[in-house]
Amino acid sequence: MSTTNDYIPAMGRNWLLPLYDPFTQLVGARSLHRHLVAQAAIGPDHDVLDVGTGTGNVALTVARRHPAATVNGLDPDPLALARAELKADRAGLPVRWVRGFGGDLPFEGASFDRVLTALALHHLDGPAQVTALAEIRRVLRPGGSLHIVDFGGEHEHNPLRRNRRLAANSGDAIPQRLREAGFTDVAETGHRSVLGSRCTFFKAAG
Protein backbone atom coordinates (compact mmCIF):
# COMPACT_ATOMS: atom_id res chain seq x y z
CA MET A 1 0.00 0.00 0.00
CA SER A 2 1.11 3.52 -0.70
CA THR A 3 1.87 5.64 2.34
CA THR A 4 3.72 8.92 2.60
CA ASN A 5 6.97 6.93 2.35
CA ASP A 6 6.41 4.70 -0.66
CA TYR A 7 4.24 4.60 -3.73
CA ILE A 8 2.83 2.38 -6.43
CA PRO A 9 4.05 3.66 -9.81
CA ALA A 10 1.70 4.37 -12.74
CA MET A 11 1.84 0.88 -14.27
CA GLY A 12 2.68 -0.94 -11.04
CA ARG A 13 6.29 -1.61 -12.15
CA ASN A 14 8.98 0.86 -13.22
CA TRP A 15 9.89 -1.12 -16.34
CA LEU A 16 6.30 -0.83 -17.60
CA LEU A 17 6.27 2.98 -17.41
CA PRO A 18 7.14 3.50 -21.13
CA LEU A 19 3.85 1.75 -21.92
CA TYR A 20 1.77 4.09 -19.75
CA ASP A 21 1.06 6.82 -22.31
CA PRO A 22 0.33 4.50 -25.27
CA PHE A 23 -1.82 2.28 -23.05
CA THR A 24 -3.89 5.09 -21.55
CA GLN A 25 -4.31 6.67 -24.98
CA LEU A 26 -5.54 3.36 -26.35
CA VAL A 27 -8.13 2.82 -23.60
CA GLY A 28 -9.48 6.36 -23.83
CA ALA A 29 -8.12 7.87 -20.62
CA ARG A 30 -7.34 11.14 -22.43
CA SER A 31 -11.05 11.91 -22.61
CA LEU A 32 -11.18 11.55 -18.80
CA HIS A 33 -8.38 14.10 -18.52
CA ARG A 34 -10.10 16.56 -20.88
CA HIS A 35 -13.41 16.18 -19.06
CA LEU A 36 -11.72 16.71 -15.68
CA VAL A 37 -9.98 19.89 -16.85
CA ALA A 38 -13.26 21.23 -18.30
CA GLN A 39 -15.07 20.45 -15.04
CA ALA A 40 -12.48 22.41 -13.04
CA ALA A 41 -13.52 25.69 -14.75
CA ILE A 42 -9.99 27.06 -14.47
CA GLY A 43 -9.65 30.84 -14.60
CA PRO A 44 -6.90 32.67 -16.50
CA ASP A 45 -4.92 33.67 -13.40
CA HIS A 46 -5.48 30.49 -11.39
CA ASP A 47 -2.77 28.57 -9.58
CA VAL A 48 -3.38 24.90 -10.37
CA LEU A 49 -1.94 21.69 -8.87
CA ASP A 50 -2.18 18.20 -10.41
CA VAL A 51 -1.60 15.58 -7.68
CA GLY A 52 -0.29 12.21 -8.91
CA THR A 53 0.54 13.81 -12.25
CA GLY A 54 2.53 10.78 -13.45
CA THR A 55 3.69 11.50 -17.00
CA GLY A 56 1.95 14.88 -16.78
CA ASN A 57 -1.17 14.36 -18.89
CA VAL A 58 -3.56 16.45 -16.79
CA ALA A 59 -1.06 19.22 -16.01
CA LEU A 60 -0.14 19.49 -19.70
CA THR A 61 -3.81 19.63 -20.71
CA VAL A 62 -4.31 22.50 -18.24
CA ALA A 63 -1.20 24.33 -19.51
CA ARG A 64 -2.32 23.92 -23.13
CA ARG A 65 -5.88 25.11 -22.51
CA HIS A 66 -5.12 27.82 -19.96
CA PRO A 67 -1.83 29.45 -20.94
CA ALA A 68 -2.15 32.22 -18.32
CA ALA A 69 -2.68 29.80 -15.43
CA THR A 70 0.27 28.68 -13.29
CA VAL A 71 0.49 24.90 -13.42
CA ASN A 72 2.23 22.50 -11.02
CA GLY A 73 2.44 18.72 -11.41
CA LEU A 74 3.35 16.63 -8.34
CA ASP A 75 4.29 12.96 -8.20
CA PRO A 76 6.57 10.78 -6.05
CA ASP A 77 7.96 8.96 -9.10
CA PRO A 78 11.08 10.63 -10.54
CA LEU A 79 10.92 8.46 -13.68
CA ALA A 80 7.38 9.60 -14.47
CA LEU A 81 8.31 13.23 -13.74
CA ALA A 82 11.27 12.99 -16.14
CA ARG A 83 8.86 11.90 -18.88
CA ALA A 84 6.45 14.69 -18.00
CA GLU A 85 9.25 17.25 -18.17
CA LEU A 86 10.39 15.99 -21.57
CA LYS A 87 6.83 16.22 -22.92
CA ALA A 88 6.47 19.77 -21.56
CA ASP A 89 9.81 20.85 -23.06
CA ARG A 90 8.90 19.40 -26.46
CA ALA A 91 5.53 21.17 -26.40
CA GLY A 92 6.98 24.40 -24.99
CA LEU A 93 4.56 24.32 -22.05
CA PRO A 94 5.62 25.89 -18.75
CA VAL A 95 4.74 23.43 -15.98
CA ARG A 96 6.56 23.23 -12.64
CA TRP A 97 7.25 19.56 -11.86
CA VAL A 98 7.55 18.76 -8.16
CA ARG A 99 8.57 15.49 -6.55
CA GLY A 100 6.37 14.78 -3.54
CA PHE A 101 3.60 12.76 -1.97
CA GLY A 102 -0.08 13.59 -1.76
CA GLY A 103 0.05 12.99 1.99
CA ASP A 104 2.78 15.55 2.58
CA LEU A 105 2.41 18.33 0.02
CA PRO A 106 5.47 20.59 -0.17
CA PHE A 107 3.39 23.77 -0.47
CA GLU A 108 2.21 26.45 1.93
CA GLY A 109 -1.44 26.52 2.93
CA ALA A 110 -3.87 28.32 0.62
CA SER A 111 -1.54 28.16 -2.42
CA PHE A 112 -3.95 26.93 -5.12
CA ASP A 113 -7.28 27.84 -6.70
CA ARG A 114 -7.75 24.41 -8.21
CA VAL A 115 -6.36 20.96 -7.41
CA LEU A 116 -6.95 18.12 -9.87
CA THR A 117 -6.16 14.45 -9.49
CA ALA A 118 -6.74 11.74 -12.10
CA LEU A 119 -6.52 7.97 -11.60
CA ALA A 120 -4.15 8.44 -8.65
CA LEU A 121 -6.29 8.01 -5.51
CA HIS A 122 -6.58 4.26 -6.06
CA HIS A 123 -2.79 4.05 -5.68
CA LEU A 124 -3.31 4.92 -1.98
CA ASP A 125 -5.12 2.86 0.65
CA GLY A 126 -8.12 4.37 2.44
CA PRO A 127 -6.35 6.08 5.38
CA ALA A 128 -3.62 7.40 3.05
CA GLN A 129 -6.33 8.83 0.77
CA VAL A 130 -7.86 10.72 3.72
CA THR A 131 -4.43 12.13 4.66
CA ALA A 132 -3.79 13.23 1.06
CA LEU A 133 -7.28 14.75 0.70
CA ALA A 134 -6.77 16.70 3.96
CA GLU A 135 -3.44 17.95 2.59
CA ILE A 136 -5.16 19.02 -0.63
CA ARG A 137 -7.78 20.88 1.41
CA ARG A 138 -4.98 22.63 3.33
CA VAL A 139 -3.32 23.93 0.14
CA LEU A 140 -6.60 25.10 -1.46
CA ARG A 141 -7.50 28.76 -1.15
CA PRO A 142 -10.91 29.73 0.25
CA GLY A 143 -13.29 29.42 -2.69
CA GLY A 144 -10.99 26.89 -4.38
CA SER A 145 -12.02 23.40 -5.40
CA LEU A 146 -10.73 19.87 -5.86
CA HIS A 147 -11.61 17.83 -8.97
CA ILE A 148 -11.16 14.06 -9.02
CA VAL A 149 -11.58 11.27 -11.50
CA ASP A 150 -10.85 7.72 -10.45
CA PHE A 151 -12.10 4.18 -10.57
CA GLY A 152 -14.94 4.21 -8.08
CA GLY A 153 -18.64 4.26 -7.58
CA GLU A 154 -20.41 1.01 -8.27
CA HIS A 155 -18.28 -2.00 -9.17
CA GLU A 156 -21.06 -4.45 -9.91
CA HIS A 157 -20.25 -6.58 -12.97
CA ASN A 158 -16.87 -4.91 -13.09
CA PRO A 159 -13.87 -7.20 -13.68
CA LEU A 160 -11.61 -4.79 -11.80
CA ARG A 161 -13.59 -5.20 -8.58
CA ARG A 162 -11.36 -8.15 -7.74
CA ASN A 163 -8.50 -5.68 -7.35
CA ARG A 164 -8.44 -4.88 -3.61
CA ARG A 165 -7.55 -1.19 -3.97
CA LEU A 166 -10.13 -0.60 -6.69
CA ALA A 167 -12.77 -2.46 -4.72
CA ALA A 168 -11.95 -0.21 -1.76
CA ASN A 169 -13.04 2.79 -3.87
CA SER A 170 -16.51 1.28 -4.41
CA GLY A 171 -19.81 2.87 -3.58
CA ASP A 172 -19.58 5.97 -1.44
CA ALA A 173 -15.97 5.45 -0.35
CA ILE A 174 -14.47 8.50 -2.07
CA PRO A 175 -17.19 10.99 -0.97
CA GLN A 176 -16.91 9.61 2.58
CA ARG A 177 -13.14 10.10 2.58
CA LEU A 178 -13.57 13.62 1.21
CA ARG A 179 -15.88 14.45 4.14
CA GLU A 180 -13.52 12.78 6.60
CA ALA A 181 -10.76 15.01 5.22
CA GLY A 182 -12.86 18.09 6.05
CA PHE A 183 -14.54 18.94 2.72
CA THR A 184 -18.12 20.06 3.33
CA ASP A 185 -19.34 20.49 -0.23
CA VAL A 186 -18.91 17.13 -1.98
CA ALA A 187 -20.57 16.07 -5.22
CA GLU A 188 -20.34 13.21 -7.68
CA THR A 189 -20.50 14.94 -11.05
CA GLY A 190 -20.58 12.09 -13.55
CA HIS A 191 -19.00 8.90 -14.72
CA ARG A 192 -17.51 7.23 -17.77
CA SER A 193 -16.45 3.73 -18.59
CA VAL A 194 -12.82 2.83 -19.23
CA LEU A 195 -11.85 -0.81 -19.86
CA GLY A 196 -15.34 -1.80 -18.75
CA SER A 197 -14.69 -0.11 -15.41
CA ARG A 198 -16.59 2.81 -14.02
CA CYS A 199 -14.56 5.97 -13.59
CA THR A 200 -16.34 8.56 -11.48
CA PHE A 201 -15.85 12.33 -11.34
CA PHE A 202 -16.11 14.26 -8.07
CA LYS A 203 -15.94 17.89 -7.06
CA ALA A 204 -15.17 18.98 -3.50
CA ALA A 205 -14.92 22.35 -1.79
CA GLY A 206 -15.42 23.93 1.62
Ligand SMILES: C[S@@+](CC[C@H](N)C(=O)[O-])C[C@H]1O[C@@H](n2cnc3c(N)ncnc32)[C@H](O)[C@@H]1O
Ligand atom coordinates in the same frame (compact mmCIF):
# COMPACT_ATOMS: atom_id res chain seq x y z
C1 LIG B 1 -2.24 5.70 -12.84
S1 LIG B 1 -1.08 7.01 -12.59
C2 LIG B 1 -2.03 8.43 -13.09
C3 LIG B 1 -1.15 9.48 -13.71
C4 LIG B 1 -1.90 10.69 -14.28
N1 LIG B 1 -2.65 11.39 -13.26
C5 LIG B 1 -2.81 10.29 -15.42
O1 LIG B 1 -4.04 10.28 -15.23
O2 LIG B 1 -2.30 9.99 -16.51
C6 LIG B 1 -1.07 7.20 -10.82
C7 LIG B 1 0.04 8.09 -10.32
O3 LIG B 1 -0.11 8.28 -8.90
C8 LIG B 1 1.18 8.38 -8.37
N2 LIG B 1 1.16 8.17 -6.92
C9 LIG B 1 1.28 7.00 -6.25
N3 LIG B 1 1.28 7.24 -4.91
C10 LIG B 1 1.15 8.58 -4.76
C11 LIG B 1 1.11 9.44 -3.62
N4 LIG B 1 1.21 8.95 -2.38
N5 LIG B 1 0.98 10.77 -3.82
C12 LIG B 1 0.90 11.27 -5.08
N6 LIG B 1 0.93 10.50 -6.18
C13 LIG B 1 1.06 9.18 -6.03
C14 LIG B 1 2.00 7.35 -9.12
O4 LIG B 1 3.40 7.59 -9.02
C15 LIG B 1 1.45 7.52 -10.53
O5 LIG B 1 2.24 8.40 -11.30
